[in-house]
Amino acid sequence: MPEVTGIDWLNTIKDPPKVVIVSAYEQYALKGYEYNVVDYLIKPVSFDRFLKSVNKVHHIFEQEKRTDEKDYFFVKSGKQLKKINMQELLFIESMENYVIIHMLNTREIIYTTLKQMLNSLPEKLFLQVHRSFVVNIQHIRSVEGNQLFVGKNHIPISRSCKEKVIKEISRVDF
Structure with missing residues (x-):
């Protein structure tokens, strides 16, 4: 079976979830954003950079939650x-x-x-x-x-x- 990358996997999904890609390869970062990934982290990942990414995802979920809440x-x-x-x-x-x-x-x-x-x-x-x-x-x-x-x-x-x-x-x- 051929090796499937995270980008290949994203390409197969109709409604992909929120995704943060963690990779050692910078050249795939732009490709990841074509699939609307939330963030792209380059290995090795510092704790500060990881925390920034987590906060970004959290902010997106909070925004979506607000629009879902009934008034x-x-x-x-x-x-x-x-x-x-x-x-x-x-x-x-x-x-x-x-x-x-x-x-x-x-x-x-x-x-x-x-x-x-x-x-x-x-x-x-x-x-x-x-x-x-x-x-x-x-x-x-x-x-x-x-x-x-x-x-x-x-x-x-x-x-x-x-x-x-x-x-x-x-x-x-x-």
């Missing part, structure tokens, strides 16, 4: 399933085994825990700021002392969450 979810309210648009969701407030989902123009009371709600929300968009509150980062207007201003509401920030809150809202591009 809504359904919750059971009484006998109905109600659609909640994440862009309209301001914050979620815990009341023992219930949560109140506060939206721009309305609110829903749902029989679930704050932890269950938080686990089903995209972590890049929602942040727990207190044991009883999760906020949509996009709707934070300001922070003053130990309070967030979300819409027309004042949300407390717990001392244990304050550093994380400041770090998270500082990294977000509004």
Whole structure:
């Protein structure tokens, strides 16, 4: 059986996966990019160069994940399933085994825990700021002392969450 190179293998696949080629031969690098490889590493590979390549792949997956994420979810309210648009969701407030989902123009009371709600929300968009509150980062207007201003509401920030809150809202591009 003839020897098959990685480039030959890529040529046989209709929808190739994300590929990083590691080779000792620089002359194949341009050929690899014809097949839309993510990166081409020349042996021996330094740790810094390897890490740069891993970060590049990670960034691509994060971009694809964002486009795949839904901007809504359904919750059971009484006998109905109600659609909640994440862009309209301001914050979620815990009341023992219930949560109140506060939206721009309305609110829903749902029989679930704050932890269950938080686990089903995209972590890049929602942040727990207190044991009883999760906020949509996009709707934070300001922070003053130990309070967030979300819409027309004042949300407390717990001392244990304050550093994380400041770090998270500082990294977000509004």
